[in-house]
Amino acid sequence: MVEVLHPGLWSSIQDQGRIGFRNIGVPLSGTMDREASTAANRLLGNKDTAAIIECTFMGPTLRFQKDAWVAVKGAPFPVYRNQQEIPDSRPIELRKGDTFRLGTTAVGRYAYIAVQGGFDTERVMGSRSQHAGITQHSHLQKGTLLAIGSDYRSSGTTPYTFQKSSNVVSLPVKKGPEYDQLSTNQRQQLERERFIIQPQSNRMAFVLEAEKPISVPEIITGPVQPGTVQITPSGRCMLLMRDCQTTGGYGRIFQLPKKAIITAAQLSVHSQIKWEL
Amino acid sequence: MKRVEIKKWGAHGLLLQWPAKISLGIHREVMQTVDFVNSQFPEAVRELVPTYHELAIYCNPEINLDSFRKKLVEEVMTLPKAEKSGSSLRLFTLPVCYAETHGPDMKGVAAALNISVSQLIAHHTAPSYWVYGLGFLPGFPYLGGLPDVLSLPRKETPSAIVAPGSVGIGGQQTGIYPSESPGGWHIIGNCPIPLFNAVSTPPALLQAGDRVRFNAVSSEEWQEITTAIEENTFHFETLFHHG
Missing domain, CATH: 2.40.100.10 (Cyclophilin-like)
Structure with a gap:
């Protein structure tokens, strides 16, 4: 077992998500930076489906009640074994009784702690991804005990390097269902403006604000998915993420390709985004 | 069903759109399409999300989205309109x-x-x-x-x-x-x-x-x-x- 001594800011168990239930309003969930989580799992010979801890800004403190191998990938969080900072480029061997902690990252947003065999936590509707109203808790709690599973399969390793983003990040986008309803003025403004990531951004959506917001009327509720960019009537921009609702009533102006969603996921508060159509 | 448009949307998604109205007639066509796609292409489709006048089809990542879209355009557009939605009454x-x-x-x-x-x-x-x-x-x-x-x-x-x-x-x-x-x-x-x-x-x-x-x-x-x-x-x- 692995004991959660301190949960960190918002740490949760995630896997590849809950597939097959969006028709009944159940979010997809799963890791926000799929490249980093996959690289961490593969470094240990885990299956890509193995459950992993996703850390947000400040990681958890864990005590291992048995020997284990772990790997860390994602944003550059400092890693500590028994209070001592250690390198994280290779698998890390932990002994029974060791504490393991991820500190606070100065850049990026998410890092992943994989354990060899994966975390064997409750599986609800085909997934271990934690979500309010579906799993018992929405994220890790102090005192939680996490079992270690046996999800091995040597699938080789995947090279991974965290890409530090520049101050202004250009994200490629495609036209969303309501893009054609924008006026020429609005389109030009969307291309010119820089959108700033707000602190209330989370796994559901990144909230973005621009200096000169444009406003888009509400629509008859329709499907939305991770990577959908909505604009509210008050001019707020919502970039939907893995835990997003399955339907929404705000105009869907853009859709991000897969890779751009991952790039966006690692952008910290106050990062600036430019849309590139 | 001549009044439906089918667009690619997201990495593995298609969005089917009927005229933007809240109407039982349109929603019956949406649900008829859900039944049709479920019965004809169970392998290609992972999730179907019907709403008022739209239907999102999230496909199996392994299929070719362009050719599946083309197939759907041919088959859904020519689907005769059912009197009543079949599966769920x-x-x-x-x-x-x-x-x-x-x-x-x-x-x-x-x-x-x-x-x-x-x-x-x-x-x-x-x-x-x-x-x-x-x-x-x-x-x-x-x-x-x-x-x-x-x-x-x-x-x-x-x-x-x-x-x-x-x-x-x-x-x-x-x-x-x-x-x-x-x-x-x-x-x-x-x-x-x-x-x-x-x-x-x-x-x-x-x-x-x-x-x-x-x-x-x-x-x-x-x-x-x-x-x-x-x-x-x-x-x-x-x-x-x-x-």
Whole structure:
């Protein structure tokens, strides 16, 4: 077992998500930076489906009640074994009784702690991804005990390097269902403006604000998915993420390709985004 | 079905769009397409999300999206319009307690609509509502068919917490909150039947295409049903019939 001594800011168990239930309003969930989580799992010979801890800004403190191998990938969080900072480029061997902690990252947003065999936590509707109203808790709690599973399969390793983003990040986008309803003025403004990531951004959506917001009327509720960019009537921009609702009533102006969603996921508060159509 | 457009949307998604209207006729075509795609292309499709006039098809990542889209364009456009949607013809009768303890906004709503509380209950329990889709929260049904006399704008400031089971009205819609959540609708009652339970099979009580009627119950009956559900002695099959 692995004991959660301190949960960190918002740490949760995630896997590849809950597939097959969006028709009944159940979010997809799963890791926000799929490249980093996959690289961490593969470094240990885990299956890509193995459950992993996703850390947000400040990681958890864990005590291992048995020997284990772990790997860390994602944003550059400092890693500590028994209070001592250690390198994280290779698998890390932990002994029974060791504490393991991820500190606070100065850049990026998410890092992943994989354990060899994966975390064997409750599986609800085909997934271990934690979500309010579906799993018992929405994220890790102090005192939680996490079992270690046996999800091995040597699938080789995947090279991974965290890409530090520049101050202004250009994200490629495609036209969303309501893009054609924008006026020429609005389109030009969307291309010119820089959108700033707000602190209330989370796994559901990144909230973005621009200096000169444009406003888009509400629509008859329709499907939305991770990577959908909505604009509210008050001019707020919502970039939907893995835990997003399955339907929404705000105009869907853009859709991000897969890779751009991952790039966006690692952008910290106050990062600036430019849309590139 | 000549009035549908099919676009690629996201890495593995297609979005089918009918004219942007809330209409039973359009929604029947949406649901007919759900049945068609489910029966013809079970391998290609992972999830189908129907809403009022749209249908999202999230495909298996291994298929070629362009050729699947092309195939759908040919087959869905030429699909003859069915008289009635085939698979789901369930009519649910859900108990709702409209007492003030369960419907904190009831008095205010009746006053705003200039009708009595008993008239409001009579209007709200009269129609059978159509489930246009599920979304917003797991198991949350978008219900259409609210009588015009009950239409009023949503709350200006949404309530921070709405209790599970709360029955609300807002705009032209009515619905039930399956779980605790913030909400902008006026709460006029409470339904003791859980609409979503992650560990049940199936997890959601309702599905798109179902019809729902409300049946007014007293606080005592509400409590009896709640107790029966807690004790696992409630018979869920008594809630609906086919046809």
